[in-house]
Amino acid sequence: MAKANETRTRLLDIAADAVLAKGFEATSIDEIVAGAHITKSGFFYHFPDKNALALALLQRYIDAEDQLFDDIFGRARELTDDPLQAMLVGLKMLAEVLEDIPNGHPGCLVAAAAYNERAFNRDVRKLNENAMLRWRFFFRKMFDDVAAFSPPRDPVNLDDLADMLLAVVEGGIVLSKSLSDPEATGRQVRMFRSYVKLLFQPQAH
Amino acid sequence: MAKANETRTRLLDIAADAVLAKGFEATSIDEIVAGAHITKSGFFYHFPDKNALALALLQRYIDAEDQLFDDIFGRARELTDDPLQAMLVGLKMLAEVLEDIPNGHPGCLVAAAAYNERAFNRDVRKLNENAMLRWRFFFRKMFDDVAAFSPPRDPVNLDDLADMLLAVVEGGIVLSKSLSDPEATGRQVRMFRSYVKLLFQPQAH
DNA sequence: AATTCGCTGTACCGCAAGTACAGTTTTTCC
DNA sequence: GGAAAAACTGTACTTGCGGTACAGCGAATT
Incomplete structure (x- = not known):
């Protein structure tokens, strides 16, 4: 066994x-x-077949990402009571982690699954979809807290905002692979952080 | 012939x-x-082989995207003299185009190439890289104009900002494929537009 | 001591990417 | 209109990969 x-x-x-x-x-x-x-x-x-291997690989990858998000944003919450600050601290830590991976992020298996749609079976695609929805929910909750304290300065859908973090990470990985620039993904997370800051930070007069 | x-x-x-x-x-x-x-x-x-087919497909795809960006942001420039407004108008039009594609954006072949790195040869990857750099330069120039008129309210690298548009489009496509949500890509472009607005728009007091 | 687990070994199938190359039609150019 | 080049066809073969089938075998479990 x-x-x-x-x-x-x-x-x-x-x-x-x-x-x-x-x-x-x-x-x-x-x-x-x-x-x-x-x-x-x-x-x-x-x-039983190669698809089962894909499923197991994707499951492992998703578990690891879940753990990473939990660790980073859990730690950020410990460091400050302000929801906006917690978000900004977490994003900076995430950017640092992504920049510190030698040769860049190895590439998101979720995106790989998305781009090989038909090659994978329904189980793989469903696992993929569930992971996306769970991550959206995770960040959506954090943004709800942020918005409760400091209302956004532009009316945005908070689900879309949560999705945007996923999008810049995925897109950042594509950039870093295409341009052979290992730090591109981290820099994109920093850009997202800048957006969150401008969106929620009380105005300096 | x-x-x-x-x-x-x-x-x-x-x-x-x-x-x-x-x-x-x-x-x-x-x-x-x-x-x-x-x-x-x-x-x-x-x-000569399947790789040559990939190269030709990628070339056609890149040409079409070039044309789309030229058309949209060229038209936006015609509509207004203000560089920031031109950018915002162009982004809204881009979002609309992406949302109007039935069943969502068919998927960016650039990203597919990035995710199949080794399966494609050096020519394919180089073509891919050059397209990314050209698009970065295209948007970088527009952001230079915007920043000259209205300085950004957060110190950001304008290459990274240009890259961010590419990242949200690529990431948006991954989202839309994973979640079977055809309009996700367009919504992500709208989020990017919101960022650009907050970053450059003169402060309302 | 019997059974189940975790494999090995061999042989085979179908499909897809190519290779090789001779032959045939269709178009172009002088 | 005739030669030459271009644009294919047809056949046969090779390699690599995913996958099946199934018999056997040693070590661990019960």
């Missing part, structure tokens, strides 16, 4: 590296099993 | 539809040639 999970985890580790380096389709089952020192039959013992 | 181009264009039309519907890897050469009523040999007469 322990051994099976160990091999499964090793398969996922190797697959994750390969997929983030060259894409899901370009990663063959043969190369994964070679890296894990097992046979092809062994792979199909753990995963 | 005319006939060769005609067949080539037909191949690209059919390929573009299939690729946007189900992804590049999932689109087979066999199905493209079946749709175009030629043989596989005929395909390889026009394109």
